Amino acid sequence: MEIRPILSALMRSKVALVLIGLQIALTLAIVCNSLFIISQRVQMMGRESGINEADTFTIGSLGFGAAFDIKTSIQEDVALLRSLPGVADATPTNTTPMSNGGWSTGINLTREQKTSTAPSAMYFVDEHGLNAFGAKLAEGRFFTADEITFRERSSVDWPPVIVITRALANKLFPDQSALGKQVYLDTEGNPNTIIGVVERMQVPWIGWSAEDGPDAEFYSTFVPQNVAFGNFGRYLVRTEPGRRDEVMKAAEAAMLKSNHSRIVREPRTIERIRAEGYQGHRAMTIILIGVIVSLLAVTALGIVGMASFWVTQRTKQIGTRRALGATRGSILRYFMTENFVITSLGLALGVLLTYGLNYWLMANYAAQRLPLVYLAGGIVVLMLLGQAAVFGPATRASRVPPAVATRSV
């Protein structure tokens, strides 16, 4: 196929060339960057929290007045919850992964240090904490019943033993086992010995990774205490597989009945907490997919429209070429190649725009550099889209009978 006549024909209608080229360039830039954002969000949403999410829910209690006995209430509530049929285990807890609310503290390796080595989310649980969350122990052991204390308003000390996640252990003690090591949750207090390491436990806050690397989202610490100031109690319940919804109703009813001097707050499944926690990322993903689909549709339809116009405008020339011996195939190829040339020029400009947009996102919104694979993928998709869009008009062109050449308008 001769490319030269195509180029010289294109040069005569530069405007159309520029318009289609620009459209393809912008489309490439938007599609590549959007796909990159989408894939990052999908990856983020797909991260495992490290706990059982299918069979777990939280339920809370808010006692009335200054006379409310929160300690007894917590003990009675967990005992009640554990006794319900269908409950696998339950623990008091201050928060859950992905709930976007919780307690964080800096962890220090020495008493003397001024700034902490790593920040960590605190999960206040009892000896059932590990089993109730369905988290996995990697090393050492979890708490025993006699290690559990109450954390009151007057408490300033941290308990002597803690359990941390593997991510946090690796940060605090790279290349060695954290088991048995001592850290300081409070540099003025007693040291805290790490007695166990948990495989994985996400912090409550989504997007906590900003300053300490992506692993920071798993810097969690279990503390063997029940928080007993204020009148709030919160419990995490894990049910036998498949019985969550039924147990959730039963638990709410049982708690309402057991103690009338408090409110039982609506139970929430971890699945719902996850959905609400990632709401923004999910929305962004859906919106961007919508933009990509509409954009590709608009661009494809635009190419169809322009190509149809060209075919109509050149009907006579096509007829003449046919009359001079060009086959249908060569007419078809002419239009396909023309589109290939235009698309290629557009894509060349598009590569610049893509990295320009990526640079803007990096400069303003802490985005990362766009991996080449997205650009390559985008180029292939747009190339195919262009060829597919032009195929219809090009086929129509190839059907122009040679007799047209002899006809006057």
Place this chain on the structure above:
Amino acid sequence: MFYYYLQLGLHSLKRNPLLTALMVFGIALGIGTSMTSLTVFYLMGSDPIPWKSDKLHVVQMDNWSVEQPYRTPNEPPDQVTYLDANALMQAGKADLQTAMFKLVWPLQPDNQDIKPFSSLGRATYTDFFAMFEPPFKYGGPWDRAQDKDHGRVVVLSSATNEKLFGGQDSSGKKVRLNEIDYTVVGVLDKWQPRVKFYDLTNGAFNDSEEYFVPFTTAIELQTQASGNNSCWDNPKPGWDGYLASECVWIQFWVQLNSTARKDEYLSFLNNYVGEQKKLGRFPRALNNRLPDVNEWIVDQGVVPSDAKIQVGLSFAFLIVCLVNTIGLLLAKFMRKSSEIGLRRALGATRGQLFSQHLIEAGVIGISGGLIGLFLTWLGLMAVRSLYKDLNSVAHMDWFMVLTAIALSVTAAVLAGLFPTWKACQITPATQLKTQ
């Protein structure tokens, strides 16, 4: 003449319904997408209290650790300690001032049919109502004496009043909160600022409070704030230890009626911190700030970066749609070359042809814009269902409707100008020759 051109335009558009639909739809999609993201972006960042946003200021004092700032690079905390809140209230140097915090209490209705429920409240001073101007339906704020005497008084939101008293004037009635009876002094009318600017720390798009009680009363009752609490140093044991700690958990706002007053207040703050430094507090360098409402909204990042990225991408999308329309319109006008040539030969001026084709382009733009408005409405509905907390900002207001119309007409005229100009360049002779 206009009407005639309009008819000609419509006729020409009808001749190619598919191409016309493509152009109209392209513009509509571009307008719909960009207006949806722009509306959310604009309402999130727009001034929630325009008549006095420059008079209301947040008080920021840097009581943080000498080792590290509250937030990098060197931001003071967004809240203050009880020590400082109390001292500033006692001093009373601003025109109006209030310390406040978010709390959750069980509300225990008298009516046995309504089960007790956990309810969101705000502990504040009476100046809150004069500063943020929530409208009252019945009664009014409590007076300063109640602030001083830890009065058991409450101002209800209109929704709470509806729930408890069926919307009747409940002034003087009792409401039981956390085992204590409060007398209703006022009931608010519906009040939900688009952005909950007076407590951005605890969620810019959270619901407004169900009731308000005096700050001093909540402190006397040792009420733990349910909002954010940050400490850089361990508090001493007990409630008094907590109150005397360096933990920040109280929002402090002042109203300063002129810039002169603002300067005065800032120097008062600087003096205060200077005095505190002598007592061994405030180890960091002097870093007091008094951002006003709009500065605060920017400072606290109320508009999330996702919303900004969406605006950027959707306007790039609009450009693609416009380029698309320019191309198609150009194709269409060029196709009519011979017709244009004929009309020129028969005496039509370039000006006449220009207006005729611009009207045709305008028709496409306006219909695209109207459909675009409809798509924006759908888009905002989608935004509301995707982001549950954006109910207050994902709505069209008149300003945005006018912006949408202006945007679509501008877009269509811009898209129509070049093809129209090209059409007018057609020389009659060459067109007639080929006939």
